[in-house]
Amino acid sequence: MTEIKIEGMTCQHCVKAVSEALSQVAGVSSVAAVDLETGVARVEGSPDSEALVTAVKNAGYQAKVLA
16 A cells, blocks of 8 residues: 655545546556545555656645655
8 A cells, every 4th residue: 555645635626636646547456545634645556656646746736655
């Protein structure tokens, strides 16, 4: 499981946008959670970390991989 810190989410629409962006990344088998309160997303699979960050940034948010 990979955890990504997301900055800039303010509502459930943001959560949906981030979730959809992450689900499109090659190697992601599922988006386990995108938590609005903590700003942490969790994805399962073996995606490239930079691809995750890029997908979130392209959706309009800031991101960094935590684990």
